Amino acid sequence: MKAGRQRRIVGLIRQMPITSQTQLVKMLRASGFPATQATVSRDLDELGAVKVRREGKVVYSLPSESATVPAGDAVSRMFSESVLGLESTGNLVVVKTPPGHAGMVGGAMDRLGIEGVAGTLAGDDTILVVCKQGVLARKVERRLRAMVESLPGSEIPPEQV
Numbered sequence: 001m002k003a004g005r006q007r008r009i010v011g012l013i014r015q016m017p018i019t020s021q022t023q024l025v026k027m028l029r030a031s032g033f034p035a036t037q038a039t040v041s042r043d044l045d046e047l048g049a050v051k052v053r054r055e056g057k058v059v060y061s062l063p064s065e066s067a068t069v070p071a072g073d074a075v076s077r078m079f080s081e082s083v084l085g086l087e088s089t090g091n092l093v094v095v096k097t098p099p100g101h102a103g104m105v106g107g108a109m110d111r112l113g114i115e116g117v118a119g120t121l122a123g124d125d126t127i128l129v130v131c132k133q134g135v136l137a138r139k140v141e142r143r144l145r146a147m148v149e150s151l152p153g154s155e156i157p158p159e160q161v
Contacts, residue, residue: 005033006043010062013049017059024060048111051104052078058100078108083148088137093129093144102127114147116140 008031009024018024021040028035035043044060052061061078082105085096097105106122109129116135121128129144131137 001033002043005035005039006047008033009040009043009047009049013060013062017054017057019057019059050078050108053081078104079148083144086141086145086148088141091131091135091137093131093137093141095127095129095144097125097127099125101125109144114140114143116143 005028008028012018012024012027018027021037021044024040024044025035025037028040047062049060049062051058054061082097082101083095084098085094087094095102095105102122102125106120106127109117109120109127116132117140118130118132120130129137129140131140
């Protein structure tokens with residue numbers, strides 16, 4: 001049941017813009033897959049689905065099967081559209097995002113396992129990146145900046161927060 005439901009979720013996300021878990025639950029039920037919002041939330045997390053801005057709407061998108069983080073996949077698009085500023089201080093890096101984007105960007109950073117990052121803490125528009133013991137925050141900031149700036153149409157002004 002779970003595998004079939006997740007295949008259907010992938011199909012729906014690829015077919016049309018899905019803007020909410022509630023919308024996805026209704027569509028799954030109409031397709032014969034009984035689901036709750038909690039189940040759909042777990043499925044989306046397991047599938048690596050992220051929310052990205054597309055044509056003025058925030059919709060679910062799936063990472064490409066062959067990508068780790070190259071330009072063109074959902075995570076790269078999300079980073080290019082959502083990371084507005086980076087600044088390192090002590091063993092922390094502060095990442096600024098548009099309101100409501102910090103959770104999805106912080107979650108993506110955690111899933112990517114970026115070298116030198118112990119974890120993230122996200123608010124509404126700010127992510128606190130905690131660096132591992134002995135890792136310079138400036139080095140992690142440069143890694144994050146390189147990830148974002150390597151994407152088409154992305155440029156973060158230096159030291160902007």
